[in-house]
Amino acid sequence: FMQRGLDSHTKKQLEEEEKKIISEEHWYLDLPDLKEKESYIIEERSFMPCEDLLYGRMSFKGFNPEIEKLMIQMNSRKCKEEEIEEEEKMEADVSDEEMARRYETLVGTIGKKFVRKRDQRVLHDEDEDGNSNMRPSKKAKKKFLKPQD
């Protein structure tokens, strides 16, 4: 049974020898490792970004109004930031002040909705009085009048 082990052993030896022979046959470069330089060159095949060219479709003196709108859009992409900011400001239809005023009154009107009836009278009276004193006394609550026999 030792023979089998020997066989595998000899097989391994043979394999190792074969590997050695093969690896010796391979050619190695004896040069030192060259560092890969990062290339700072980017290849750009189109002219457009080089010379900042305009958009190709143009119309003059109102020949084609859609294209004239396009021209303004496309060519304003160059001055990107400024234009975008201006446009955003212009788009606000309602100014900030108006919004603030609206909200003030809005809160009041919606608040009234949730006020109970008794409180409503108070509100109502306060509205009418304004600056002057409160009314001396509210009208006496109407009581049930017994029918006279």
Next chain:
Amino acid sequence: QYVPVKGDHVIGIVTAKAGDVFKLDVGGSEQASLSYLAFEGATKRNRPNVQVGDLIYGQFLVANKDMEPEMVCIDSKGRSSGMGIIGQDGFLFKVSLGLIRKLLAPKCEIIQELSQLYPFELVLGMNGRIWVKAKTVQQTLIIVNILEACEYMTAEQRKQALAKLSGH
């Protein structure tokens, strides 16, 4: 000779319609392909009305030396932004690539001076093709002649020519 470049806007002439794809002549070594879905608002049922011989203004989606160039008439956001079939009438002619670059420069005097003359429409393709349309045939031809001659005229000669025209 024009070399297709990705992102370039060019004018192409439809030469063949092969089912769902159009073949466009772009002035390069190969014809470019254009799918019917590459138009704004195109669906399988709603096909663009493109015939052989139509002019198309589009940009290159794919353009390298290993593959057939592919064009689209739609930008990355799905809008046509001026691309698509160029309308009826008008005149198409070729100029050198260098002149196109000059004309498309941010402050091009030629274009500014021409725009003072009379209303017209102009489409410049990076492949050296220009399409012009003005109200009358004569005006169109005048613009074509000026643009073609601009290559060889100096600025002074150009101004003289334009002065004569605006005098008329």
